[in-house]
Amino acid sequence: MLELRNVTAGYGHFTALWDVSMRVDAGEAVAVVGPNGAGKTTLMRVISGLIAPRAGELSFEGHAIGGRPAYEVVARGIAHVPEGRRIFPGLSVADNLKMGAFLPAARRKFGESLARVHTLFPVLREREKQRAGSLSGGEQQMLAVGRALMSGPKLILLDEPSMGLAPVMVLRLFDLIRRVRQEGYTILVVEQNVRQVLKLVDRAYLLEVGRIKMEGRAEALSNQDFVRKAYVGL
Amino acid sequence: MIEPVFLAEAAVNGLLLGGVLALLALGLNLIFGVIDIVWIAYVDLVMICMYAVYFVVQVYGWPIWVGGLASVALGALLGVLVHLLIITPILTSAPVNQLLATGGLLFFLQSFATFLWTTDHRSVRLALPRLELFDMPISVARLIAFALSILAMLGLYLFLSRTYIGTAIRAVSQDREAMALMGANPQRVYLVTSAVGGAMAGVAAALLIIQYAVHPFFGAAFGPITFMICVLGGLGNMVGAFVASFIMSEVIAVSGVIWSTEMGYVIAFVVFIVMIFVRPGGILAKRG
Amino acid sequence: MTGARALGLLGLVALAVAPYVPIGVMREYTIHVLVQIFIWSFIGGAWSLMGRFGLTSLGHGAFLGLGAYTSTLLWNFFGLTPWLGAVAAMALTAGLAVIVAYPCSRFQVVGHYFGLVTLAVGEVVRLLIIAERDWTGGSLGLTVKAAGHDSLLAVQFADKRVFYYLALGLWLAGLYVWVRVDRSMARSAMEAIGEDETAAASVGIHVTRFKVGITVLSAVLTAAGGIAYAQYISYVNPDTLAGIGVSLRIVFAVVLGGMYSLLGPTVGTALTIALAEYLRVLFGLKFIGMAETIYGLLLVLFIIFLPAGIYGTVRQLVGRRRPTAVAA
Numbered sequence: 077m078l079e080l081r082n083v084t085a086g087y088g089h090f091t092a093l094w095d096v097s098m099r100v101d102a103g104e105a106v107a108v109v110g111p112n113g114a115g116k117t118t119l120m121r122v123i124s125g126l127i128a129p130r131a132g133e134l135s136f137e138g139h140a141i142g143g144r145p146a147y148e149v150v151a152r153g154i155a156h157v158p159e160g161r162r163i164f165p166g167l168s169v170a171d172n173l174k175m176g177a178f179l180p181a182a183r184r185k186f187g188e189s190l191a192r193v194h195t196l197f198p199v200l201r202e203r204e205k206q207r208a209g210s211l212s213g214g215e216q217q218m219l220a221v222g223r224a225l226m227s228g229p230k231l232i233l234l235d236e237p238s239m240g241l242a243p244v245m246v247l248r249l250f251d252l253i254r255r256v257r258q259e260g261y262t263i264l265v266v267e268q269n270v271r272q273v274l275k276l277v278d279r280a281y282l283l284e285v286g287r288i289k290m291e292g293r294a295e296a297l298s299n300q301d302f303v304r305k306a307y308v309g310l
Numbered sequence: 311m312i313e314p315v316f317l318a319e320a321a322v323n324g325l326l327l328g329g330v331l332a333l334l335a336l337g338l339n340l341i342f343g344v345i346d347i348v349w350i351a352y353v354d355l356v357m358i359c360m361y362a363v364y365f366v367v368q369v370y371g372w373p374i375w376v377g378g379l380a381s382v383a384l385g386a387l388l389g390v391l392v393h394l395l396i397i398t399p400i401l402t403s404a405p406v407n408q409l410l411a412t413g414g415l416l417f418f419l420q421s422f423a424t425f426l427w428t429t430d431h432r433s434v435r436l437a438l439p440r441l442e443l444f445d446m447p448i449s450v451a452r453l454i455a456f457a458l459s460i461l462a463m464l465g466l467y468l469f470l471s472r473t474y475i476g477t478a479i480r481a482v483s484q485d486r487e488a489m490a491l492m493g494a495n496p497q498r499v500y501l502v503t504s505a506v507g508g509a510m511a512g513v514a515a516a517l518l519i520i521q522y523a524v525h526p527f528f529g530a531a532f533g534p535i536t537f538m539i540c541v542l543g544g545l546g547n548m549v550g551a552f553v554a555s556f557i558m559s560e561v562i563a564v565s566g567v568i569w570s571t572e573m574g575y576v577i578a579f580v581v582f583i584v585m586i587f588v589r590p591g592g593i594l595a596k597r598g
Numbered sequence: 599m600t601g602a603r604a605l606g607l608l609g610l611v612a613l614a615v616a617p618y619v620p621i622g623v624m625r626e627y628t629i630h631v632l633v634q635i636f637i638w639s640f641i642g643g644a645w646s647l648m649g650r651f652g653l654t655s656l657g658h659g660a661f662l663g664l665g666a667y668t669s670t671l672l673w674n675f676f677g678l679t680p681w682l683g684a685v686a687a688m689a690l691t692a693g694l695a696v697i698v699a700y701p702c703s704r705f706q707v708v709g710h711y712f713g714l715v716t717l718a719v720g721e722v723v724r725l726l727i728i729a730e731r732d733w734t735g736g737s738l739g740l741t742v743k744a745a746g747h748d749s750l751l752a753v754q755f756a757d758k759r760v761f762y763y764l765a766l767g768l769w770l771a772g773l774y775v776w777v778r779v780d781r782s783m784a785r786s787a788m789e790a791i792g793e794d795e796t797a798a799a800s801v802g803i804h805v806t807r808f809k810v811g812i813t814v815l816s817a818v819l820t821a822a823g824g825i826a827y828a829q830y831i832s833y834v835n836p837d838t839l840a841g842i843g844v845s846l847r848i849v850f851a852v853v854l855g856g857m858y859s860l861l862g863p864t865v866g867t868a869l870t871i872a873l874a875e876y877l878r879v880l881f882g883l884k885f886i887g888m889a890e891t892i893y894g895l896l897l898v899l900f901i902i903f904l905p906a907g908i909y910g911t912v913r914q915l916v917g918r919r920r921p922t923a924v925a926a
Contacts, residue, residue, distance in 0.1 A: 404905070417846065422894075579726075582718065
């Protein structure tokens with residue numbers, strides 16, 4: 077579904093990704109793990125169109141998406157839940173979700189999508205009039221994921237969803253991600269919390285200093301040294 | 311000693327003026343909050359729309375409400391043109407270049423207006439009844455302008471909070487990138503914002519031309535006060551701008567009657583400087 | 599002696615003898631234009647001391663006006679020589695600079711916000727001058743009281759050439775200050791502040807002190823420039839020496855010429871003054887306002903299409919021809 081070939085990207089004079097190739101097939105859940113500063117967020121941003129690649133190709137369902145602006149990539153069916161959640165703090169929960177369905181196609185399915193989000197995350201219905209900035213970290217994360225679902229995507233990018241969350245919340249969150257996956261969405265998640273995320277996904281890539289160092293099935297990677305040393309333990 | 315009735319009259323006039331000033335400040339703030347650029351030439355756009363109303367009503371004889379509609383439409387059009395021709399090329403430039411671009415527009419508008427229409431003052435004369443409230447003469451034009459400005463602000467509030475695109479505009483002002491991830495083309499949001507900001511300038515123009523005469527350097531009179539209001543209220547802060555408009559207009563009106571109009575501005579400035587020391591983020595900002 | 603140095607020396611010699619070159623009837627006018635270029639380049643350079651570090655002031659008219667009016671009023675009413683009047687004027691201007699810069703820098707008012715605050719300050723100085731029309735003459739301006747004879751004390755001379763050399767000296771002094779600031783610790787500190795204020799503060803750079811300091815320096819020099827102009831023209835007026843018009847013109851000239859280089863402000867000022875004079879002569883008294891309209895239009899177009907200014911664009915073009923090391 078998603079394919080990257082020899083993608084190089086960065087900011088200004090700085091190159092964060094070197095010659096990255098990877099793929100995500102429909103229905104899969106794939107993780108990209110690696111230490112701080114490895115380039116994981118840059119990877120997400122290049123896929124969703126927030127930055128343009130310097131070299132290489134990206135394609136989604138056969139369409140070239142490298143260098144296309146974000147609003148076009150979203151329209152093709154990729155939703156990006158950014159690092160730090162980035163919900164709209166001054167807007168209500170309901171308005172945040174409304175914004176998620178900004179695309180005309182998504183607006184047509186608004187009722188249906190909203191019902192699905194409310195089923196997955198009942199707390200969002202309870203707090204729908206509340207100002208999003210006043211939600212707890214975990215609730216904000218759920219809102220961010222729910223908002224992404226409102227656009228009716230096929231692929232969901234999750235950038236460090238466990239960041240800043242209490243351990244209990246992290247477990248709940250990964251459970252919810254599992255349920256989202258069961259609904260039929262394809263997932264690409266970037267995480268520092270290696271142990272937990274490997275329990276969630278089918279395959280994983282290890283990104284270090286901008287390059288893919290390792291890839292394989294999740295169970296196989298769980299036995300590797302780097303997981304045992306663990307970048308972030310739980 | 312100033313008779314209390316004169317002070318009261320000044321206070322009322324200040325209130326009425328505050329309404330229109332608030333429109334100006336809100337328009338400027340809306341654009342800054344979303345696009346992150348200050349349109350230094352904003353009040354000069356108002357000036358152009360004021361001329362439009364003058365020509366439509368005084369020269370061609372159409373009724374005032376037609377003039378008003380023309381003004382709003384022209385304002386919206388000018389807003390879009392400014393964004394397309396001047397703002398879009400410099401969206402990623404350094405702040406100083408962005409300020410110079412809208413500053414250059416100010417030069418251009420003021421001198422072009424001088425060239426086209428000379429520096430003669432022009433006003434729109436409306437036959438309105440005189441009103442007296444507790445021995446104070448109240449300008450009906452001013453009263454109408456105040457009422458309409460409140461309506462316009464209400465309209466803006468409803469637009470921003472109830473409509474889809476209005477909510478999107480608020481979202482962009484809070485997090486531009488995140489909104490792009492929702493599938494919103496930033497340029498489209500900016501264009502709508504510029505059109506709305508321009509339309510507000512158009513409304514303000516229609517309300518101002520019935521109270522004041524227009525001339526090419528009208529912006530020199532109302533521009534600085536608008537900027538001070540925006541800073542006082544906190545740049546980008548809509549509620550702050552609303553409150554600051556009335557504070558400033560009262561200061562100017564009351565000082566104006568105690569000393570002189572220009573002193574009124576100077577006092578307002580002192581208030582402004584003091585506020586910058588006390589609350590640089592604007593009067594409604596949180597401390598520090 | 600390097601090529602640049604030789605060229606510079608040649609230029610200096612040329613400027614030194616310029617007033618005596620026999621070009622006939624155009625000489626008076628040329629000297630007049632050159633004096634203006636020197637003075638406004640000096641002012642532009644003063645502005646650029648702030649501008650190059652991201653402190654975009656759109657209100658330098660405040661310092662010009664405060665400076666020029668203070669010294670002129672002290673001379674007109676008390677007969678105080680402009681040399682001392684300048685000291686008083688610069689002190690007042692420094693005070694205003696601190697009042698504006700201190701809260702702005704403590705609370706990180708930067709970019710457009712700072713521009714707007716300075717804009718308001720500049721406009722209010724103009725309004726204050728107009729409001730106090732009883733002793734400032736209001737919008738009609740004020741004439742510098744004639745001393746009646748050539749006087750160094752009163753800084754008034756019949757022969758424009760004296761002003762020429764004084765202005766040349768002023769301009770050179772401004773260049774000297776620029777170079778000193780450029781080579782000083784302050785420059786590195788300000789650049790660090792410009793890049794990342796929080797990081798700069800965390801390594802112990804006293805952000806507020808530097809910002810206020812550079813603002814005061816810029817303001818004081820600008821005031822001096824305003825006084826020089828007032829003495830030369832023998833007339834002060836709130837629109838030519840305060841307010842948004844003159845403030846924007848200064849910024850335009852500097853950005854056009856190149857904000858980060860020594861001669862950028864001079865190049866920009868020379869070009870904008872030459873342009874303004876040309877348009878004024880072209881349109882004369884016909885089509886009032888057309889000269890200004892074209893000026894405004896050209897400035898906007900320049901900003902859009904030549905964002906690095908002339909100096910910066912030339913540098914970029916020249917730099918491209920030299921082979922650069924391949925970046926990592």
